[in-house]
Amino acid sequence: MNKNRSSMLIVIGASAGGMDALKKLVTQLPQNFPAPVFIVTHMSADATGDVLVKALNESSHLTCVHAQDKQAFKNGNIYLAPSDQHMLIVKGKILVTKGARENRSRPAIDPLFRSAAVAYGNRVIGIILTGYLDDGTSGMMAIKRCGGVCIAQDPEEASYPDMPKSVIANVGADYCLPIAEMGSVLSDLLSRDLPENKPAPEDIMIEAKIAQRVLSDLPAVQALGEQVPYNCPDCGGVLWQMTEGKLLRYRCHTGHAFTSSxxxxxxxxxxxxxxxxxxxxxxxxxxxxxxxxxxxxxxxxxxxxxxxxxxxxxxxxxxxxxxxxxxxxxxxxxx
Structure with missing residues (x-):
């Protein structure tokens, strides 16, 4: 087997309308799927996610479980971010953290995508599905900047097209597809040889560390952008503005992060x-x-x-x- 195939992983973000979209996607993945799959879907803090885990297990040949902190992950398994906690990826294992909300959500899509990009670089395939607003756009930028692949659901078939539209407009998807075509594309991508990884850009590494709660202080956010005359609506702290292409983002020093929307x-x-x-x-x-x-x-x-x-x-x-x-x-x- 190609040595690069075993080290690849799939990260997926979804929000409103996500259950049906995820079921349609995972049903296409074969039992011997040669990569782990990580899913963040927005849910309320008092939800358990059990309904989605059950639905994905019934729809897929793979095993879907709630992610656990410091859990080693394996190919052919689906890991769902638990409610009210972020799911992050480091080399060979999962981190589950109670970090600050990003884009009003915990779990949020951006921290997962960003951490995967730092840990696995061009071995990451990111998929963004139906949902409101633009969580996942910044994380997908990180995946692309680290050499990974961006797949967006065709907005024309998405129940709520905001998230895929934002990725397409701000990142530029490598593949813009109906869900029914994603399985075959994933199989093709996982069979390809890849060049050696390069270190992740410093700003992406800083934000990945903030999500882990390793780094959350004034020097960290000052390295990412310029202070602006707005306050964080979650904690009242001052905000720093970051510009990624056409996407405006904001962070406070305690870790809350927002796109302008x-x-x-x-x-x-x-x-x-x-x-x-x-x-x-x-x-x-x-x-x-x-x-x-x-x-x-x-x-x-x-x-x-x-x-x-x-x-x-x-x-x-x-x-x-x-x-x-x-x-x-x-x-x-x-x-």
Missing amino acids: ALLAQQTVKIEETLWVALRMFEERQNLLVTMSKNESKQSSSSISQRAKDSQVHIDRIRAMLKATDKDSHGEGAR
Whole structure:
């Protein structure tokens, strides 16, 4: 056997609509598939992922399991990132970490792709499937810069085409395919001879270390970009801007990372949360003023009643802003 084939691996990212897409993909992989397969799909923190593991085991000739920290991986197995944890790859084993969210997600696609690119370089085949926004784009850039292969689902057949569209626009896919054609392409790619790997670019290695929680400090993010006048919506820390081609990305020194689209979506969520708090406080204030007016003299009561009416003006404005924010949230593909 070609010595390079046994050291290759497949990394897959999916989000909304991902279960059906993943089932269609894994059913094409033969029982003796000569590479391990690693999957990140966005899920809520309280989900177990058991339903997806069961579905993939029923659809595939391969064995699908939840990834475990420091687990050695083997060809012909599928490893699914556990809920609320990132899955990373180092030489010969998996790391499962509770690192900071990236693109509002944990597990996130970018940390998996980036770590695989650092560890295995041109032996990595990345696949991006259906999903909202653009998680996976930066990670796919890392795979390409390290000599790996980029495969994107044809957006025309994706249930939610944002993620494959972003990869195609910002990275340039080596293959843009319907899922039904991916199995044969993978078999062909795994049979090819490959040149020797070259060291990963320094910025990719820094971000891979941040995801491992080995490195998360000011010098690290300062080496990646320039500080900007925005704050991290997750922790309140300052952000540094990184530019990768046309893709704008942001990091704080604690490890949170966002594309510009993900940052905008998360800012919208935080604005909505703030508006709901403000609405509650104005309504409580109005209720208190109404109660006070009933117990005051006629002159004082008139003044207090006017203040209550002024509060209603603010309440109406906030409700209008909440309606606009709700529309904006849906426009950003909020998960």
